[in-house]
Structure formats: C-alpha cells, structure tokens
Amino acid sequence: MRPRDLRAVFDRRRTPGMFARFAAQHPDVVEIRMPGQKLWLVSNAAWAREVMVDNGRSVTKGVGMRLLRIALGEGILTTDDAALHKRNRRLINPAFSMSALKTYAEIMVAAAERAEGRWRAGRVVEITDEMQRIALDIVGRTLLGDETDQDAKAVTDALEVILKRFGLGFLPNPEKLIDTRFPPAVKMRRSIEVMKATVERVVTEHTDRPDARQDAVGALIAATEDGETLSAQQVRDETLTLLLAGFETTANALAWTWWHLDQNPASAERLRAELRDVLGDQAPTFDDIARLPYTTAVVAETMRLRPPAWIMEREVREPIEFGGYRAEAGTTILMSPWVIHRDARYWGADVEQYRPDRWINADGEFDPTATGAPRGAYFPFGAGSRICIGENFAWNEAILVLATLARRWAPVTEPHQEIGIWAAVTLRPHPDIKMRLQPAVSTAASPVAG
Ligand code: HEM
Known part of the structure; x- marks a missing residue:
C-alpha cells in the first residue's frame, strides 16, 4: 500500500475512491497489504455473491461489528452466532410483515407531510439533516410507537454519538477501551447507557400495556415460535439494532436523491410527471408504490451511485474457495457496492451517469433485471442470510417520502459548495449539502410561500 493509500484508509472522504482505484487495477480480487491483516477486496460481482451467499456459513461479520456489538448487544x-441469528430473525420477521408495512406506510407519509408543514419556499436547509429528521420521526413511530418523540430523540442523539466514534472499534481491544477514561470512550459509554435505558423503559411500558402493540416493539414482544419468545433483553437489543440500522441509511439515500434530481432536471421532470399522473392531488398510499415505477427507479439509481451501505465485510472462519482462489481462515474480505455498482463490465460505458431509466423495461415497469446487469452487480441491501431485514421498509419509506414531497417541492443546490462524501458506517454527503426549498413548477398544488 502506498503512503497516499494509507492516508486514504483513515480519511473517510477518500476511502471509497481508494478502493475504486484498487479495483481499476485488479478488477476481480486484490490483496490490500495492511500490517497484521490479510485483507482482500473482491470486486467481481459473482464472487462477492459467492462469499456472502454460497459461503455464508463459513464467514462471519468482521471487526467493523465489534463496537456496534458493545453498543447494541447481541442483535441480528x-x-x-448462526443459530441465534436464524431464530431471532424469524421472530423479528412479523415486524416487517405485509400488514405491518401497510401500517408503516401511513406513518411514513404523515411524517413527510409533517416535514412539509415546516418547509417554507426560499428557506435553505441542510438536506441530510432534514431527511434525518423525517427518518427519525418514522423510525421512532414505527418501531417504538406513537407519543415517543422524546424517547426517539434521546435514542437517536445517542446513536449519533456512537456512529461518530465508530473508529474506536478498529483500535486494539475496543471492549477494554470502552471502560477507560479516554474521553471519546466516556462519551460513548454515556450514550450507550442513555440509549439502553430509554429503550428498556419503552419496552417495559409496552409489556405493561398490551393495547399499545401496533408498532415493531409490540411485534417483537408478541413474537412466538414453538413456544419460544424473545427475552426482555433481546427485545431491547433488537429494537436498538433496528433503530440504528433503520434511520441513517434511508436518510442518506433520500438526501442523495434530492441532490441527484437537482443535477438531472430531465429525471426530475419525469418523476413529477409520474407523480402528477398517478397521484393527482392525493397523498401516496401503500398501494401506490407499485404504481410508481419511475419514482422507484430514481431511488434505485441513487442507491447505485451512492449506496448508503457502501462496504460489506466478512471474516473467513474456515477456508473458502471462489473463482479459483482460496481464502484462508482469518482473511478479511471486503465487498463494496460503491465499487461494483460503478463497474463498466456490468453497467456499460455510461456507468457514472445518473440514469433512472436504466431500471425501466420496455413495458414501462420497474425491473431490476432490465438493466442487463448480472445477478450480484446490485446489492445495496447485501445478500444471503444477512441481507437487510428492513429492505422493503426502506424502499417504501424512500418512495413514499419522495413522492409526498417531490409533488410540490424541487430543492435547489446552493452555489459554491463542495459536494463530498463521508464514508463511515454509512455513506453520506460531507459537508452536508445546502439546498434551497423551491416550489416545483407546473405541479397541481403549490406550497406555502414564506
Ligand atoms: C436505504 C436503506 C437501507 C440500506 C441501504 C440498508 C443496507 C443494509 C445492508 C447492506 C445490510 C447487510 C450488511 C451486511 O451484510 O454486512 C443490512 C442489514 C440490516 N439492516 Fe438494513 N439497510 C437499510 C435500511 C434498513 C431499515 C429501514 C431497517 C430496519 C427498520 C434495517 C435493518 C437492518 C438489520 C436489522 C440488518 C441486519 C440483518 C441481518 O444480519 O440479519 N435496514 N442493511
């Protein structure tokens, strides 16, 4: 590894670019030399899938999860622990059933409408921050239930502190470090305590009031399989897990979507035409999602170029083989949607262009295979047994929030800004993008001026 690459490892603005450079030189697999570590970057889409799907039993999550494990406990x-994972995942699934998703859809639209109530034409907002407020509102109400705004805020403030200090997990012995007086560790510890105590209280309140069980915590408490249920601590840990996994990712996808739309007026116009045709003056509903192929394509294309989960990591537990290579136990394998989603072998020469219509087939439908890209070339939600449990939740949220707001609003990027990335746990704009809230022209209804 050259000195400039070593710097890029620790510079979260440059790490994805560094991986892309490695992959440009070694398109399928490359060993990245790091002291004391055997690190492979696998950028062949089929092989990455083999690692995550076919060899799923021989690999574990890597060191990146250590700090999260301290913060969140043993969640999915x-x-x-493969057996624990399988069991808990089955028990959690009802929180993402079709009927649950239908209920959540109403909450998602209501949250976007509440945000719209705050929006004023001409106001400049930081778009990721704004989308985080919406995502927070949604995750708070869908997971913890109504009337928990304060609790949701306490938990997510604490989560932010933890995510900011995620790098601690890569230092030697984070489990010990967290108990020291090292200031970042102290902050982290306090945040973990606040987070756990708040969720614990919400869980107890739910247990005491069986009528308050329309939300995901309620579903986790009620979940039973062969007489087995989740313990109170497991409900707490899994709730924290869902909160953490569920808000920043979707908020980032939405933030990048607004920016892409502003950069690509023709795509924005086609999106608004679809929203006008399908929704007219009505707010979107769960059933509308399937009738919004271009809106779906816009979200898909954003997550192709700006995948919120930009890197996946696996540690080899027992030797695995793929593509004629053998990875020994102890090898860490990295697979990056950022890299594979912009590989011209899979996506064609216009790979860097934002083109939602690559997801629309000849019948005008959204079709993930219409792109001609092979299986495994698009994996914003991962693959195999560890694939995102909130995938449908996230698609619905992104589509419904976008559909609600883009009918009447077209945020415009303020001039003279550096548009950069920050690739920590998730990939977000950095610095945050300032956007001016502008009414969308030629829409049916017009927003509040002010
Ligand atoms: C655009 C939004 C989202 C993206 C891009 C995303 C991405 C991912 C990815 C890539 C993984 C797998 C990581 C790996 O294999 O190492 C994952 C796992 C997970 N996600 Fe999401 N996610 C999103 C939203 C959500 C939401 C809304 C929730 C919950 C409400 C959620 C809950 C989870 C959970 C619990 C896991 C662990 C699953 C397991 O290991 O069984 N995610 N997510």
Missing part, C-alpha cells in the same frame, strides 16, 4: 445485525 451484530451476532456471529
């Missing part, structure tokens, strides 16, 4: 995101 962090655990390396």
Whole structure:
C-alpha cells in the first residue's frame, strides 16, 4: 500500500475512491497489504455473491461489528452466532410483515407531510439533516410507537454519538477501551447507557400495556415460535439494532436523491410527471408504490451511485474457495457496492451517469433485471442470510417520502459548495449539502410561500 493509500484508509472522504482505484487495477480480487491483516477486496460481482451467499456459513461479520456489538448487544445485525441469528430473525420477521408495512406506510407519509408543514419556499436547509429528521420521526413511530418523540430523540442523539466514534472499534481491544477514561470512550459509554435505558423503559411500558402493540416493539414482544419468545433483553437489543440500522441509511439515500434530481432536471421532470399522473392531488398510499415505477427507479439509481451501505465485510472462519482462489481462515474480505455498482463490465460505458431509466423495461415497469446487469452487480441491501431485514421498509419509506414531497417541492443546490462524501458506517454527503426549498413548477398544488 502506498503512503497516499494509507492516508486514504483513515480519511473517510477518500476511502471509497481508494478502493475504486484498487479495483481499476485488479478488477476481480486484490490483496490490500495492511500490517497484521490479510485483507482482500473482491470486486467481481459473482464472487462477492459467492462469499456472502454460497459461503455464508463459513464467514462471519468482521471487526467493523465489534463496537456496534458493545453498543447494541447481541442483535441480528451484530451476532456471529448462526443459530441465534436464524431464530431471532424469524421472530423479528412479523415486524416487517405485509400488514405491518401497510401500517408503516401511513406513518411514513404523515411524517413527510409533517416535514412539509415546516418547509417554507426560499428557506435553505441542510438536506441530510432534514431527511434525518423525517427518518427519525418514522423510525421512532414505527418501531417504538406513537407519543415517543422524546424517547426517539434521546435514542437517536445517542446513536449519533456512537456512529461518530465508530473508529474506536478498529483500535486494539475496543471492549477494554470502552471502560477507560479516554474521553471519546466516556462519551460513548454515556450514550450507550442513555440509549439502553430509554429503550428498556419503552419496552417495559409496552409489556405493561398490551393495547399499545401496533408498532415493531409490540411485534417483537408478541413474537412466538414453538413456544419460544424473545427475552426482555433481546427485545431491547433488537429494537436498538433496528433503530440504528433503520434511520441513517434511508436518510442518506433520500438526501442523495434530492441532490441527484437537482443535477438531472430531465429525471426530475419525469418523476413529477409520474407523480402528477398517478397521484393527482392525493397523498401516496401503500398501494401506490407499485404504481410508481419511475419514482422507484430514481431511488434505485441513487442507491447505485451512492449506496448508503457502501462496504460489506466478512471474516473467513474456515477456508473458502471462489473463482479459483482460496481464502484462508482469518482473511478479511471486503465487498463494496460503491465499487461494483460503478463497474463498466456490468453497467456499460455510461456507468457514472445518473440514469433512472436504466431500471425501466420496455413495458414501462420497474425491473431490476432490465438493466442487463448480472445477478450480484446490485446489492445495496447485501445478500444471503444477512441481507437487510428492513429492505422493503426502506424502499417504501424512500418512495413514499419522495413522492409526498417531490409533488410540490424541487430543492435547489446552493452555489459554491463542495459536494463530498463521508464514508463511515454509512455513506453520506460531507459537508452536508445546502439546498434551497423551491416550489416545483407546473405541479397541481403549490406550497406555502414564506
Ligand atoms: C436505504 C436503506 C437501507 C440500506 C441501504 C440498508 C443496507 C443494509 C445492508 C447492506 C445490510 C447487510 C450488511 C451486511 O451484510 O454486512 C443490512 C442489514 C440490516 N439492516 Fe438494513 N439497510 C437499510 C435500511 C434498513 C431499515 C429501514 C431497517 C430496519 C427498520 C434495517 C435493518 C437492518 C438489520 C436489522 C440488518 C441486519 C440483518 C441481518 O444480519 O440479519 N435496514 N442493511
């Protein structure tokens, strides 16, 4: 590794670019030399899938999960215990059933409408911040239930502190470090305590009031399989996991979507035409999602070029083989949607262009295979047994929030800004993008002026 690459490892603005450079030189697999570590970057889409799907039993989550495990406990995101993962995932699934998603859809639209109530034409907002407020509102109400604004805020403030200090997990012995008087560790510890105590209280309140069980915590408490249920601590840990996994990712996808739309007026116009035709003056509903192929394509294309989960990591537990290579136990394998989603072998020469219509087939439908890209070339939600449990939730949220707001608003990027990325746990704009809230022209209804 050259000195400039080593710097890029620790510079969260440059790490994805560094991986892209490695992949340009070694398109399928490359060993990245790091002291004391055997690190492979696999950028062949089929092989990455083999690692995550076919060899799923021989690999575990890597070191990146260590700090999250301290913060969240043993939840489905962090655990390396395959049996526990399988069981808890089955028990959590009802929180993402079709009927639950239908209920959540109403909450998602209501949250976007509440945001719209705050928006004033001409006001400049930081778009990621704004989308985080909406995502927070949604995740708070869908997971914890209504009337928990304060609780949701306390938890997500704490989560932010934890995510900012995620780098601690890569230092030697984070489990010990967290108990020291090292200031970032102290902040982290306090945040973990606040987060756990708040969720614990919400869980207890739910348990005491069976009528308050329309939300995901309620579903987790009620979940039973063969007489087995989740313990109170597991409900707490899994709730924290869903909160953490569920808000920043979707908020980033939405923030990048607004920016892409502003950069690509023809796409924005086609999006608004679809919203006008399908929704008219009405707010979107769960059933409308399937009738909004171009809106879906806009979200898909954003997550192709700006995948919120930009890197996935696996540690090899027992030797695995793929593409004629053998990865020994202890090898860390990285697979980056950022890299594979912009590989011209899979996406064609216009790979860097934002083109939602690549997702629309000849019948005008959204079709993830219409792109001609092979299986595994698009994996914003991962693959295999650890694939995102909130995938449908996230699609619905992004589509419904976008559909609600883009009918009447077309945020415009303020001039003279550096548009950069920050690739920590998730990939977000950095610095945040300032956008002016502008009414969309030629729409049916017009927003509040002010
Ligand atoms: C655009 C939004 C989202 C993206 C891009 C995303 C992406 C991902 C990815 C890539 C993984 C797998 C990580 C790996 O294999 O190492 C994952 C796992 C997970 N996600 Fe999401 N996610 C999103 C939204 C959500 C939401 C809304 C929730 C919950 C409400 C959620 C809950 C989870 C959980 C619990 C896991 C762990 C699953 C397991 O290991 O069984 N995610 N997510």
